[in-house]
Structure formats: structure tokens, C-alpha cells
Amino acid sequence: xxxxRLPAFTRTTTFRLALVHTALFILFAGxxxxxxxxxxAGRLERDDTDALNSEINAxxxxxxxxxxxxxxxSVSERxxxxxxxxxxxxxxxxxxxxxxxxxxxxxxxxxxxxxxPFSYDSRNYAGVVQRNRAEGRIKxxxxxxxxxxAYDIGERGEMVKRITDVVWTAxxxxxxxxxxxxxxVSRSVSRRVESLARTTEDVMxxxxxxxxxxxxxxxxxxxxxxxLNAMLTKLExxxxxxxxxxxAIAHDLRSPLARLRNHLESSLAxxxxxxxxxxxxxxxxxxVDRVLETFNAILRLSKVQGGQSGTFDxxxxxxxxxxxxxIYEAVCEEAQLAFSSDIKSNLELHADKSLIMQLxxxxxxxxxxxxxxxxxxxxxxxxxxxxxxxxxVLDSGPGIxxxxxxKVLERFFRLEEARTExxxxxxxxxxxxxxxxxxxxxxxxxxxxxxxxxxxKVSLTLASA
Amino acid sequence: MRVLVIEDDIEAADxxxxxxxxxxxxxxxxxxxxxxxxxxxxxxxxxxVVDRMMPKMNGIEMLTTYRDTGGNTPALFLTALGDVExxxxxxxxxGDDYLCKPFAPSELIARxxxxxxxxxxxxxxxxxxxxxxxxxxxxRTVFRGExxxxxxxxxxxxxxxxxxxxxxxxxxxxxLEKVWDYHFDPQxxxxxxxxxxxxxxxxxxxxxxxxHTVRGAGYRLQA
Numbered sequence: 001x002x003x004x005r006l007p008a009f010t011r012t013t014t015f016r017l018a019l020v021h022t023a024l025f026i027l028f029a030g031x032x033x034x035x036x037x038x039x040x041a042g043r044l045e046r047d048d049t050d051a052l053n054s055e056i057n058a059x060x061x062x063x064x065x066x067x068x069x070x071x072x073x074s075v076s077e078r079x080x081x082x083x084x085x086x087x088x089x090x091x092x093x094x095x096x097x098x099x100x101x102x103x104x105x106x107x108x109x110x111x112x113x114x115x116x117p118f119s120y121d122s123r124n125y126a127g128v129v130q131r132n133r134a135e136g137r138i139k140x141x142x143x144x145x146x147x148x149x150a151y152d153i154g155e156r157g158e159m160v161k162r163i164t165d166v167v168w169t170a171x172x173x174x175x176x177x178x179x180x181x182x183x184x185v186s187r188s189v190s191r192r193v194e195s196l197a198r199t200t201e202d203v204m205x206x207x208x209x210x211x212x213x214x215x216x217x218x219x220x221x222x223x224x225x226x227x228l229n230a231m232l233t234k235l236e237x238x239x240x241x242x243x244x245x246x247x248a249i250a251h252d253l254r255s256p257l258a259r260l261r262n263h264l265e266s267s268l269a270x271x272x273x274x275x276x277x278x279x280x281x282x283x284x285x286x287x288v289d290r291v292l293e294t295f296n297a298i299l300r301l302s303k304v305q306g307g308q309s310g311t312f313d314x315x316x317x318x319x320x321x322x323x324x325x326x327i328y329e330a331v332c333e334e335a336q337l338a339f340s341s342d343i344k345s346n347l348e349l350h351a352d353k354s355l356i357m358q359l360x361x362x363x364x365x366x367x368x369x370x371x372x373x374x375x376x377x378x379x380x381x382x383x384x385x386x387x388x389x390x391x392x393v394l395d396s397g398p399g400i401x402x403x404x405x406x407k408v409l410e411r412f413f414r415l416e417e418a419r420t421e422x423x424x425x426x427x428x429x430x431x432x433x434x435x436x437x438x439x440x441x442x443x444x445x446x447x448x449x450x451x452x453x454x455x456x457k458v459s460l461t462l463a464s465a
Numbered sequence: 466m467r468v469l470v471i472e473d474d475i476e477a478a479d480x481x482x483x484x485x486x487x488x489x490x491x492x493x494x495x496x497x498x499x500x501x502x503x504x505x506x507x508x509x510x511x512x513x514v515v516d517r518m519m520p521k522m523n524g525i526e527m528l529t530t531y532r533d534t535g536g537n538t539p540a541l542f543l544t545a546l547g548d549v550e551x552x553x554x555x556x557x558x559x560g561d562d563y564l565c566k567p568f569a570p571s572e573l574i575a576r577x578x579x580x581x582x583x584x585x586x587x588x589x590x591x592x593x594x595x596x597x598x599x600x601x602x603x604x605r606t607v608f609r610g611e612x613x614x615x616x617x618x619x620x621x622x623x624x625x626x627x628x629x630x631x632x633x634x635x636x637x638x639x640x641l642e643k644v645w646d647y648h649f650d651p652q653x654x655x656x657x658x659x660x661x662x663x664x665x666x667x668x669x670x671x672x673x674x675x676x677h678t679v680r681g682a683g684y685r686l687q688a
Contacts, residue, residue, distance in 0.1 A: 282681050285569075292567060300649075303548075311549050326619060327645070331658045354549050358649045 014189040018182025025178040026171075033167045041160035048151055049115075052137055055085055055149050063141055072097050075147070085151050086120075086134060092144035104138070104148060118150070133157060192221045196228065208236040238305070249298065253291055260287040297430065304355065304433040314465050317349045317389060320357060321381045328364050328379070336373035343381045347389050350465040351438050359434045362427040363393040363458050370456075371397035376448050383464065392459040396451035405444040431458070438462055466490045466511040466581045471501030471527070472543065473519040477566075481514060481543070484570040485577060498522025505531055510538050512580040514573075517544040517555065525558045532559035539580040543568070549648060571682035575634045582630065593628040596675055596688025598667060600628055609667055619644070620663050627676070627686040636683035660684055 063071040072089055076098040079087040088099035096102055105118035117135045136150025195213055202210040211232060212225035267280035325341040332339035349356065367377045375396035384390050400408055409432035435442045440462040447455020468490050472478035475496065482492045493508070495501040499521045505513060517524040528540055542555040542563040555563050561583070562576050593600040597610045600621075607614045607624065616624060623644050627635060637656040641647045660676065668674045677685045 285681055289569075311553075323645070326617075327655055327659070330662055331655055334654075334658045334661070352549075354648055357647060361647075361649070361655075 014193075015182070015186035018186045022175070022178045022182050026175060029171055029174045033171055037163060037167055041156075041163045044156050044159065048135075048153075048156065051084065052149060052151060056137055056139055056147070059147060059149065060139065068141075068143060068145060071141075071145070071147070075099055085149055086136070087150075088148040090146045090148075097145075099148070101148070104146065105136075116150075117153075189221075196221075196225060199228065199232075203232060203235075208232070208239055249294075253294060256287050256291050260284055260291075263287070297427075300358075301430050301433055304430065304437055311352055311354070312350055313353055314348060314350045315353050316347070317356070317391070318343060318345045318347045318381060320353070321360065321379065321391065324357075324360050324364060325379050328368070328377070331364075331368055332377050335368055335371075337368065337371055338376040339378070340376070341379040343379070344383055347381060347383060348465040349389060349462060351462065352434075355434045355437070359431050359460070360391065360393075362431050363460075366427055366458075367393050367395040367397070367456075371395040372453075375451060375453075375455075378448060384461065387464055388461050389464045390459055390461045392457055394447045394455065394457045396448040396455040397453060399446060399454035399456045400444060408444070409442065431460075435460055435462075466578070467509065468492050468512050468514060468577060468581075469501070469505055469508070469510040469538075470494045470514045471496075471498065471505075471519070471524070472514070472516040473497055474516070477516070477543075481573065484573055485514075488574045488578075490577070498524065498527040502527045502531055505536055505538060506534065512577050513538050513540040514577060515540050515542055515560070517542055517551075525554065528560060529558045539583060541576055541580055552648065569636075569682075571634060571679075572636045572638065575636050575639060575683065578633050579630055579635070579639070582633070593625065593631075595628050595631045595686055596673065598628070598675055598688075600625060607667075609671060612670075614666055616663075616666065620659070620666070623659060623663055624667070627684065631686050631688075634679050634682050634685050639683070 059071060059074055062074045066073075075087045075089040078085065079099050086100040088101040088104065089097040090104055091097050101120060105116060105120065115135060115137050117133065119131055119133055121129050121131055123129055133153050134150040135153050136148050139147045139149075141147065199210050199212040211229045214222050214225045214229070216222065263280065263283060267277065270276060272280075321341075321343050325339075325343060329339045329341075364377070364379070371377060377396075378392075378394040380390075380392040380394065382390055408428050432442060440460055443457075443459045443461070445457045445459070447457045449455075468485050470478055470481050470485070470492055472481060472494070473496050478494050478496065482494050485492045493504065493510070495504050498519045501513075501515065501519075502522065515524040515528055519527070522530075524542060524544075528542075531538075531540075539561040540559065542560045543566060544551060544555065544563060545566045552563050561580055564573060564576055591601065591603050593602065599608045600606075601608075602625070605621065607616055607621070623640065626640065626643050640656050640660075641649075660678075664674075664676045668676055673688070675686055675688060677687060679685050
């Protein structure tokens with residue numbers, strides 16, 4: 001049998017589960033119905049059989065105690081008293097002695113004793129002949145007298161038939177219901193899975209904007225779809241970033257390399273002395289260093305963004321930040337910036353120390369680089385009410401317009417006014433990547449008040465160790 | 466100094482040999498870990514430059530074996546792997562310093578020479594002297610001639626490192642690593658600022674400048 005010809009949903013785990021579920025249901029329902037049957041129809045039959053047996057035993061006892069005459073008398077009495085039973089006593093010669101029938105039923109054996117089902121005719125109260133079903137027991141006595149005691153099974157048969165019908169109907173209805181339920185459940189589940197699979201196929205085919213449908217029921221499929229969508233969003237962002245950064249790398253490296261080439265060419269054309277050549281070479285080395293620095297920054301960023309787990313250790317962030325403040329106090333003084341800090345002690349982190357330090361340096365570097373002389377830079381480390389650690393670098397520089405705050409965290413995005421500054425345009429992207437790696441949050445807002453320019457405040461929030 | 470260079474990339478080995486020879490050192494080259502190990506064990510060197518990724522026996526294995534057999538020549542790892550964990554692994558294996566590729570020749574020279582000096586420095590000293598600049602490591606005082614110079618703790622460490630490496634070029638990254646223990650390169654002039662502050666304390670009011678800037682390479686403290 002070719003399984004692949006079956007509808008898709010029949011090849012799903014859910015459908016198999018539905019089948020198992022149906023089989024279990026059938027087992028349970030079958031057992032229940034069997035029990036019901038034996039507790040009702042079976043019980044009736046057993047009661048009748050018991051009564052029949054005790055009737056036979058009573059008549060046998062009459063025969064044992066009083067012989068043939070006592071037996072025939074008992075049979076005559078009982079058959080005339082319209083009890084539950086029907087009787088027939090046949091002599092050894094086969095003639096009827098007493099009872100309700102004229103002769104033994106055709107189905108009766110000639111000897112032994114056993115149950116026989118048979119039919120007999122009788123007239124009802126309207127005088128109409130009707131056929132009845134009976135079941136009886138035949139006993140042959142030592143003198144070859146044969147006794148038949150039977151009871152009409154019409155009424156009981158009717159009841160048993162009704163019970164049987166009900167049982168069969170219930171079984172079939174249950175089976176159909178559980179099959180239909182199983183199919184519906186498995187089809188709806190496989191539809192959801194199919195839709196997720198289709199989404200991933202579309203994404204693989206290049207449509208990165210495709211997202212899985214979330215039905216809003218909050219079930220496990222919705223949760224799976226939400227996770228998948230979050231993953232796809234991140235993937236899309238990375239893809240766009242890498243596409244864009246390829247262009248940006250080329251763009252950012254082309255200018256220094258072109259400058260370098262021109263410089264080398266013009267130095268070659270000059271007939272300068274040794275000192276001129278040395279100067280040209282020094283200049284070239286500086287340019288190449290800048291290019292290398294950009295490449296190093298790209299590599300570092302790719303490593304962090306690639307999710308390579310860092311070396312996580314527990315360390316005192318407070319001590320480290322105090323040191324950064326000490327370093328940058330001098331740097332700010334040099335740049336004619338007022339430096340202040342507010343550092344809460346005893347704050348610890350479980351993080352990649354080297355990367356966190358690089359992040360803080362990047363933020364401080366940016367603050368110093370973009371804040372004009374006469375401005376101010378402030379470094380703040382505090383614990384928030386919810387226990388998280390918050391590190392902020394504030395400056396009084398030009399700030400970043402709100403619409404660009406998301407963008408500056410992307411690779412190579414540089415505001416036009418920053419293009420003239422040295423740097424690869426990777427500083428803040430590294431900050432963003434390191435933050436993400438540590439599952440922290442980054443917020444950009446306005447910086448120090450009281451200056452003509454809005455300034456910038458970059459806040460990094462991390463879980464405390 | 467006699468320097469052993471163990472590097473499988475012929476071109477890179479040649480470059481290192483050239484750079485160190487031009488700086489006046491006597492250089493021997495081996496091209497794989499096994500040959501490097503036997504050469505290091507059979508010959509006398511003041512410093513070794515070891516590449517990490519090599520055929521037959523990588524740099525880590527080679528140096529671990531060398532140290533286990535009692536070899537004590539200081540070693541500098543040359544590596545394309547610059548992560549903290551790679552560096553830690555290198556230092557645990559018995560490396561004394563490391564340098565990431567690509568490197569500047571001046572950086573390589575400065576570090577190899579610092580290694581050589583570290584090996585030759587005798588018993589731990591309590592006083593350092595460069596010209597009339599004297600540092601007392603026990604009393605933690607610095608005098609230039611008769612004048613006492615007040616330094617911040619970090620400035621003291623910075624000056625100590627410069628004095629221990631007197632007459633040699635020390636690069637900015639060396640200072641960042643050895644004095645501040647930072648293993649990355651800040652974009653701004655952090656080091657320059659601190660050097661100029663130190664300079665204003667030790668050179669400003671004196672005839673002879675001791676702390677010189679070597680353009681494109683770093684700094685040198687020289688009497």
C-alpha cells in the first residue's frame with residue numbers, strides 16, 4: 001500500500017495519536033458495553049436459567065420421593081396454575097401424560113438432558129394463533145419418562161434485543177464520533193503545523209518578511225508561532241544588516257584606501273629627500289592602521305553578534321567604573337570638558353568583563369568625541385529599584401534626533417555630521433551587540449540639561465550578579 | 466639578543482626574522498612545532514616567538530612540553546586568535562606574552578625586547594633609576610634629583626613600567642595591557658593623555674626630558 005497516496009493529514013503524528021485515541025476509546029467502550037450487556041440481558045437469562053433449574057430440581061425431588069405418580073401430579077398442578085413455566089410429561093411410550101404441549105418439540109433430543117430452544121404456537125386472548133419462542137430443559141428419568149420444563153423467551157428476547165440494539169448503536173456512534181473527532185483534531189493541528197512549515201519554506205525561498213499566523217488562542221502553537229516570528233525578525237534584521245554592512249564596509253574602506261593610494265602615487269612622483277619619503281610612509285602607515293582598526297572592529301562585532309558566548313565571570317563593576325572615571329577625567333580635561341561621576345559602590349555583574357569594559361570605553365569615547373569644548377560629560381552607575389544595574393553616560397553634545405536613535409545602533413550607521421569624525425561607525429553597534437549578548441537593555445535619551453545642545457544619555461541596564 | 470622564531474608560514478617567519486634582525490637581534494627560525502621544540506631544548510636563546518597554529522605540534526603543545534622539561538626561555542605567542550580565552554590558554558601553557566596578527570613591527574620588537582629584559586633582570590629590585598629619576602618601590606616615592614614628585618597610584622604604575630623598560634620603546638597597547646589590564650584598543654587618546662600628564666610631572670620643570678614620544682610606535686623613557 002502506497003502511504004504517500006493518503007491525504008497529508010493521515011501521515012501526521014497527530015493523526016496517529018487520534019487513531020490510538022480511537023482504539024483506546026473502542027476498547028473502553030467495548031468493555032463498558034459488554035459489562036452493561038451482561039449486567040442486564042445476561043442477568044435476565046441467568047435468572048431464568050436458575051429458576052428453570054430449581055423447577056426441574058423440585059420435580060426431580062417429587063419423582064425421587066413419590067415416583068412417577070407424584071411427578072405426573074405435580075406437573076398437572078403446575079401446568080394448570082399458569083405460572084411462568086410451561087410443562088410436558090411424556091411417558092416411556094412417547095404419549096403425553098400431562099402438561100401444556102401435546103408433544104415434545106422437534107428440536108428435542110431423544111435422550112439425555114439439555115437446553116433446547118424451540119417454537120410453539122398458542123392462541124392469544126383474541127383467539128389468533130401466534131408463534132412463540134421458548135427455551136426449555138429436558139430430563140429423562142430412569143423409567144424413560146421424559147420431562148420438559150420451558151419458559152417463554154418472547155418478552156426477555158424483546159428486552160435483550162432492545163438492549164443489544166442500544167449497545168450496538170452506542171458503539172457505532174461512539175466509534176464514528178471518536179474517528180470524526182480524531183480526524184478533525186488531527187486536521188486542525190496538521191493545518192497549523194503545515195502553516196508553520198509553509199512560513200519557513202517561504203522564508204527559505206527568500207521572502208524574509210513572511211511571518212507565521214498567530215491565532216490569538218495563546219495555545220502552544222501560538223507560542224511556537226510567536227517564537228518563530230521573533231526568530232525571523234532577528235534573522236531578517238541580521239540579514240539586512242549584513243547586506244547593508246557589506247556595502248558599508250566597501251564604502252567606508254574605499255575612501256581611506258583611495259586616499260592612501262593617491263598619497264603614495266604623489267609621493268612617488270615627487271623628487272623629495274629622505275625625510276619627505278619617511279613622512280609619506282608614516283602617513284601611509286597611519287592610514288593602513290585605520291583600515292586595520294575598522295577590520296578589527298568588524299571582526300569583534302561579528303564575533304559578538306554571532307552569539308559566540310563570551311567568558312563570563314563575576315566582577316565588581318563599581319571598581320571597574322571608578323577606574324574608567326579616573327582614566328577619562330584626564331581625557332576630558334584635555335578636551336576641555338567638565339567631567340563628573342556618580343558611582344554607587346559594591347555593584348557586581350556576572351558578565352564578560354572585557355566586552356563590558358569595551359562597551360563603556362566606546363560610550364565614553366563617543367561622549368568625548370562629539371561633545372564640543374566647554375561642554376560636560378557625566379558617568380553614572382546606580383542600582384535600580386528592581387535590583388538591576390544601570391550604567392549611564394551623559395554628555396552635552398549635539399545629541400541624536402529621536403528618529404535616528406534606533407538607527408545609530410546599526411552597523412556603520414553614522415549621522416552625516418559624524419562622518420567627518422574619525423571612527424569606523426561600529427562603536428555603538430558593538431555596544432548594542434554586547435548589550436544583547438548580556439540580555440541587557442539600551443536606552444537613548446536627552447543628555448545633560450543646561451546646555452544649548454540637547455546632549456545624549458545612553459543607559460545600559462543589566463541584571464545584577 | 467638571540468631569538469628563536471617558530472612559525473610554519475615561510476613568509477611570516479621571514480618577515481619576523483627580518484624585523485628582529487634589523488633591530489639588531491640574532492634570529493634562528495624553525496618551521497614546525499617539533500623542530501622548534503628540539504631546537505629550543507638543545508640551544509640557548511634569550512626569547513622565543515611561537516606561532517600557535519603549526520603542523521606536527523601546535524604552539525600550545527610545544528610550549529607546554531618545553532616548560533614541562535624545564536625550559537625557561539621566555540616566550541611570546543604570535544596568534545591570529547585574539548580572544549581572551551585564547552590568550553589565557555596561551556599564558557597557562559607557559560607563554561609570557563602574546564601578540565595578535567596582524568601586528569606592527571615596532572610592537573613585535575618592543576615586546577620581544579621586554580621579554581629578554583624580564584629574563585635577565587636579576588633579583589627583585591627595590592629601586593629603579595633612569596638618569597636622575599629614582600623610584601623607591603618599597604617607600605613608593607619618586608624623586609627627580611632632590612625634588613619629590615607626587616604621583617597617583619596609576620601614574621606610579623605607569624612610570625614603574627616605563628622605568629623597568631627604560632631605553633626601550635613601549636607601545637600604547639603594551640601600556641594598556643600591563644598598566645591597566647585592558648585587552649582592547651580604545652579609539653581615543655586615553656594613553657596619550659595619561660602619558661602627557663605624567664610628562665608634566667616628571668619633565669616639565671627640568672632641563673632634560675626623559676619621556677620621549679616615538680612617532681608611530683609609542684614611548685621611550687631615556688636619560
